[in-house]
Amino acid sequence: MTQATAHPMATPRNDWTLEEVEALFARPFMELVFEAATVHRAWFDPSEVQKSQLLSIKTGGCAENCGYCSQSASFQTGLKAEKLMDTTTVLAEAMAAKAGGASRFCMGAAWRELKDRDTPKLAAMISGVKALGLETCATLGMLTADQARQLKDAGLDYYNHNLDTGPEYYAEVVTTRTYDDRLDTLKHVRDAGMSTCCGGIVGMGEARRDRAGLLHALATLPVHPDSLPVNALVPVTGTPLGDRVKREGEIDPIEFVRTVAVARLVCPRAMVRLSAGRETMSPEMQALCFLAGANSIFVGGKLLTTPNPEQDEDAQLFALLDLKSMAPQIAPSQTQVAQTQAA
Numbered sequence: 001m002t003q004a005t006a007h008p009m010a011t012p013r014n015d016w017t018l019e020e021v022e023a024l025f026a027r028p029f030m031e032l033v034f035e036a037a038t039v040h041r042a043w044f045d046p047s048e049v050q051k052s053q054l055l056s057i058k059t060g061g062c063a064e065n066c067g068y069c070s071q072s073a074s075f076q077t078g079l080k081a082e083k084l085m086d087t088t089t090v091l092a093e094a095m096a097a098k099a100g101g102a103s104r105f106c107m108g109a110a111w112r113e114l115k116d117r118d119t120p121k122l123a124a125m126i127s128g129v130k131a132l133g134l135e136t137c138a139t140l141g142m143l144t145a146d147q148a149r150q151l152k153d154a155g156l157d158y159y160n161h162n163l164d165t166g167p168e169y170y171a172e173v174v175t176t177r178t179y180d181d182r183l184d185t186l187k188h189v190r191d192a193g194m195s196t197c198c199g200g201i202v203g204m205g206e207a208r209r210d211r212a213g214l215l216h217a218l219a220t221l222p223v224h225p226d227s228l229p230v231n232a233l234v235p236v237t238g239t240p241l242g243d244r245v246k247r248e249g250e251i252d253p254i255e256f257v258r259t260v261a262v263a264r265l266v267c268p269r270a271m272v273r274l275s276a277g278r279e280t281m282s283p284e285m286q287a288l289c290f291l292a293g294a295n296s297i298f299v300g301g302k303l304l305t306t307p308n309p310e311q312d313e314d315a316q317l318f319a320l321l322d323l324k325s326m327a328p329q330i331a332p333s334q335t336q337v338a339q340t341q342a343a
Helices: 018-025 029-043 087-099 116-131 145-154 179-191 208-219 240-248 253-266 283-291 311-320 334-342
Strands: 048-058 104-109 135-139 158-160 195-197 200-202 227-232 271-274 296-299
Touching: 018 208, 018 253, 029 253, 029 283, 048 087, 048 271, 087 104, 087 116, 104 116, 104 158, 116 135, 116 145, 145 179, 158 227, 179 195, 195 227, 200 208, 200 253, 208 253, 227 253, 253 271, 253 283, 283 311, 296 311
Parallel strands: 048 104, 048 296, 104 135, 135 158, 158 195, 200 227, 227 271, 271 296
Antiparallel strands: none
C-alpha cells in the first residue's frame, strides 16, 4: 500500500520526545487503539499478517547475562549448550517453514558477538535460505562493520538486534553489554544496507515510563526499524527476571496492547511483530493486538527455547479473525530509502 497523507500521524518522524510517547500511553484506551488502527491502514492491508519462523541454530552457553534469557551461561536453567547447526539441517528446517506458510526465516545464535570463523558457514545458510524464496533474518549478537557487509553480501535481508528495554531500566536487564553497544551494531547493519529488526521485551518488571523509553529510543533512531518485535516476557525459572515476574505477576494484557498501539504510532511503517509470549495470549487479546497495528507473528511450535502456538492453532486464529498470510515482499528497506534520498 502507498502512504496515505490524510492522517497527520501516518508520516514517520524521528523527533519524538519521551513526553510525547508517554502521552500516547496515557490516552484513553479506545481512542489509542482507534488511532493506531487508522495509521496502520495508511501503510498496510489490515487483513494481512506476515508469518515468520525462528530457528535456534546455536543454542545455549551465551556469555551475556541478560536477566530474562534461558540461554545465558550465567544462570542455571537446565538448558544444555549445543554447537552451531550444520547447513543441511538448517535448510531442511527452512523448507519445512516455507511449506508451513512462513515467508520469512530467522536464524538465531546464542552468542555475545559473531566470530569471523563462523561467518562463511552462516553465509552458506543465508544464501541457501534465500534461494528457497524466503526473506532471510538473523540474530547473532554484536557485529563489526565488516561482518555486517559480509552478511549483506550473502543475501541477508534483516538483522535482528533488540534494545530490550528503555535506557533507564537497561542496567536491570543486562550488564555485559551497553546500550551504545547495541546502537553501534544497528548502525553497522544500516550502513551495510540491510533492514533492521529491532524491538524489545515488556513485562520484565519495568514501569510504563520504561516501555515509553524503549519506543522513544526506537522512534528516534536515524531510521526506524523495518521490523519491530514486541515480546512479552516468558518467565524462565532460574533467570533473575523470570523469577521476579513469577513473584510479582506478568504484564497486564491491556497494557501490552497499549504498547503495540504506541509502537504502531511512533514507527508507522514498521512491521510490528507479536513475538515471545503469544502462546499464553487469548484469541481476543491477539485480535486486539492486530487491531492496534500488529501485522507479523512467529509461527511454529518454538521460539528459540520458548513455547509458541502450533500451526493448527494459528490456522484456527487466522480463520476466526478473517486474516490472510502476507506474501514475501523484499522491498527496499527504510535504510536503503534514506540512503538513496541522501545521495
